[in-house]
Amino acid sequence: xxxxxxxxxxxxxxxxxxxxxxxxxxxxxxxxxxxxxxxxxxxxxxxxxxxxxxxxxxxxxxxxxxxxxxxxxxxxxxxxxxxxxxxxxxxxxxxxxxxxxxxxxxxxxxxxxxxxxxxxxxxxxxxxxxxxxxxxxxxxxxxxxxxxxxxxxx
Amino acid sequence: xxxxxxxxxxxxxxxxxxxxxxxxxxxxxxxxxxxxxxxxxxxxxxxxxxxxxxxxxxxxxxxxxxxxxxxxxxxxxxxxxxxxxxxxxxxxxxxxxxxxxxxxxxxxxxxxxxxxxxxxxxxxxxxxxxxxxxxxxxxxxxxxxxxxxxxxxxxxxxxxxxxxxxxxxxxxxxxxxxxxxxxxxxxxxxxxxxxxxxxxxxxxxxxxxxxxxxxxxxxxxxxxxxxxxxxxxxxxxxxxxxxxxxxxxxxxxxxxxxxxxxxxxxxxxxxxxxxxxxxxxxxxxxxxxxxxxxxxxxxxxxxxxxxxxxxxxxxxxxxxxxxxxxxxxxxxxxxxxxxxxxxxxxxxxxxxxxxxxxxxx
Numbered sequence: 001x002x003x004x005x006x007x008x009x010x011x012x013x014x015x016x017x018x019x020x021x022x023x024x025x026x027x028x029x030x031x032x033x034x035x036x037x038x039x040x041x042x043x044x045x046x047x048x049x050x051x052x053x054x055x056x057x058x059x060x061x062x063x064x065x066x067x068x069x070x071x072x073x074x075x076x077x078x079x080x081x082x083x084x085x086x087x088x089x090x091x092x093x094x095x096x097x098x099x100x101x102x103x104x105x106x107x108x109x110x111x112x113x114x115x116x117x118x119x120x121x122x123x124x125x126x127x128x129x130x131x132x133x134x135x136x137x138x139x140x141x142x143x144x145x146x147x148x149x150x151x152x153x154x
Numbered sequence: 155x156x157x158x159x160x161x162x163x164x165x166x167x168x169x170x171x172x173x174x175x176x177x178x179x180x181x182x183x184x185x186x187x188x189x190x191x192x193x194x195x196x197x198x199x200x201x202x203x204x205x206x207x208x209x210x211x212x213x214x215x216x217x218x219x220x221x222x223x224x225x226x227x228x229x230x231x232x233x234x235x236x237x238x239x240x241x242x243x244x245x246x247x248x249x250x251x252x253x254x255x256x257x258x259x260x261x262x263x264x265x266x267x268x269x270x271x272x273x274x275x276x277x278x279x280x281x282x283x284x285x286x287x288x289x290x291x292x293x294x295x296x297x298x299x300x301x302x303x304x305x306x307x308x309x310x311x312x313x314x315x316x317x318x319x320x321x322x323x324x325x326x327x328x329x330x331x332x333x334x335x336x337x338x339x340x341x342x343x344x345x346x347x348x349x350x351x352x353x354x355x356x357x358x359x360x361x362x363x364x365x366x367x368x369x370x371x372x373x374x375x376x377x378x379x380x381x382x383x384x385x386x387x388x389x390x391x392x393x394x395x396x397x398x399x400x401x402x403x404x405x406x407x408x409x410x411x412x413x414x415x416x417x418x419x420x421x422x423x424x425x426x427x428x429x430x431x432x433x434x435x436x437x438x439x440x441x442x443x444x445x446x447x448x449x450x451x452x453x454x455x456x457x458x459x460x461x462x463x464x465x466x467x468x469x470x471x472x473x474x475x476x477x478x479x480x481x482x483x484x485x486x487x488x489x490x491x492x493x494x495x496x497x498x499x500x501x502x503x504x505x506x507x508x509x510x511x512x513x514x515x
Binding site for chain 2: 101112114115131
């Protein structure tokens with residue numbers, strides 16, 4: 001008799017304890033399964049090739065009022081020679097939605113074919129959808145070689 | 155007793171074959187002036203089956219790496235016997251499937267087939283439509299040509315605009331910060347394993363729900379049938395409706411064959427990750443209305459970036475559209491007229507923007 005009554009009284013508590021115990025156990029194992037999967041699907045960070053001084057072109061490669069895409073580390077960049085003989089270098093990744101821009105001799109501006117964004121040769125966004133200027137780089141010459149580097153990266 | 159009868163008896167003793175038969179024989183389709191819209195779902199399913207079959211065939215030769223993908227598709231198109239046919243059917247059928255899925259969605263919307271108790275059928279259908287677009291987007295990259303790489307750059311940059319989690323989604327989709335060979339491998343995995351798995355489950359659920367509730371009768375027709383019950387008509391699904399559907403599938407097959415033969419799908423030029431985007435670049439027709447919107451948005455709208463505003467608006471619009479059945483009161487009135495109005499506006503917006511994109515250049 002005595003045994004039975006204690007059983008009835010203790011039962012809800014015991015059930016609650018078992019529910020919490022099992023519940024947290026199942027949750028903890030789920031988390032321990034999911035965490036590695038979540039970490040797995042995000043690729044490891046690749047070390048970005050630190051492009052200190054990149055050889056973009058040789059003097060004479062570019063005619064005045066033309067541009068050229070070159071590799072700046074792992075990303076494309078644009079070198080422009082203006083009609084007055086000045087070199088400009090900038091990132092070639094459009095700040096709108098990431099297409100690769102080009103120099104348009106007819107417009108004397110930098111243009112993105114994807115959505116018609118327009119930048120000046122110094123990288124300023126002047127019309128169309130781009131929200132920010134293109135990152136511009138420093139250009140310097142060593143003999144007949146044209147080098148490009150990030151500003152303040154001497 | 156013939157072999158067929160013996161087999162039937164064998165099945166009957168084990169699985170209750172006569173019950174399944176009785177179920178199939180009792181299934182009917184309502185017959186009224188809008189009945190032809192009922193074909194679109196089945197047509198989409200048929201095109202999906204075509205995609206699975208031709209997709210498996212393409213897998214025999216396709217190689218999912220940046221160095222080999224383009225060449226392997228070129229090999230399929232030029233060397234493998236009937237390779238051009240299989241790939242062209244796969245590409246054309248994909249486009250037709252987007253069209254029939256979208257048409258099916260709009261027909262369900264305007265005939266109000268999503269009303270109680272079919273909200274979950276609509277929800278699973280909308281998920282399937284998004285899956286179809288996901289199939290289109292991921293499959294587009296696989297030939298690794300110039301157009302597809304830039305489409306993928308833009309398409310993965312768009313979710314990257316979402317505040318807080320956007321960057322995470324973009325890196326997850328691209329398999330890194332930029333679109334590279336890693337993106338191709340990932341998209342291949344999505345296209346041939348992840349999406350087909352989810353889509354198969356969803357199609358199963360969608361069909362199960364359609365079975366459970368039967369075909370919806372449009373409100374107008376329902377009213378007429380209530381006042382004049384003698385005018386109510388229906389058609390047996392098996393074999394009457396199915397045979398008509400089969401004829402439609404046969405026509406679709408002929409259209410696909412014709413398109414593949416007369417306009418084999420182009421391969422384009424091999425992707426160069428260090429080249430400028432070619433002039434005249436644009437996405438597939440079904441993304442054109444979004445493309446045109448993003449092109450027309452200015453850099454800044456007030457203090458917010460134009461493209462961010464566009465992305466957020468489209469996201470909100472798709473969410474509201476998906477949840478519309480839950481707002482529908484199920485009886486005529488102002489709210490229902492408003493919902494129909496929203497439907498017409500959405501259809502008009504998509505149509506006008508798509509046409510404008512082709513004209514504006």
